[in-house]
Amino acid sequence: MSHLKPIHSDADHAASVEEIERLWDAEPGTPEHDRLEILGTLVDAYESSRWPIDTPDPVEAIKARMDAAGYTQSDLGRLLGSRPRASEVLNRQRRLTVEMAWKLHTAWAIPAESLIKPYALRTGEMPK
Numbered sequence: 001m002s003h004l005k006p007i008h009s010d011a012d013h014a015a016s017v018e019e020i021e022r023l024w025d026a027e028p029g030t031p032e033h034d035r036l037e038i039l040g041t042l043v044d045a046y047e048s049s050r051w052p053i054d055t056p057d058p059v060e061a062i063k064a065r066m067d068a069a070g071y072t073q074s075d076l077g078r079l080l081g082s083r084p085r086a087s088e089v090l091n092r093q094r095r096l097t098v099e100m101a102w103k104l105h106t107a108w109a110i111p112a113e114s115l116i117k118p119y120a121l122r123t124g125e126m127p128k
Helices: 010-023 031-050 058-069 073-080 083-090 098-108
Strands: none
Touching: 010 031, 058 073, 058 083, 058 098, 073 083, 073 098
C-alpha cells in the first residue's frame, strides 16, 4: 500500500475513488479498513471544496418542501396566516419574517439556514 497523501487534482480524486471501491469490503479493525476511512475523509473534503453545494434560497426551499410533501399554497397560507401572504412570499413580493421562518422550520422541517438566507424580491431588491 502506498502512503496516503492529500487530493490535489481530479486525477488524484479518481485514483482515490478507485482505491475506495477496492477496499469497500475491508473488515473493521484492519489496516485496510483504516485506509478506507481515511480515503473517504480525503475524498469528501476534496469533493466539498471542488464541487460545493449551495443551499437554496428561502422561496426555493419552501417550494421544494411543498413539492416533496404534497403541501399546497393553502397549506402554506394556513401556516403563515393567510393565503394572500403565502402567495406574496412564493411570488417574491414579500420577504419572510423571522416568525414565518420559525414556523416553516418547526412545522415543515425546512432547514433554518435555507430560510434565513438573503434573497432578492421580484423587484430585484436585496436585503440591506
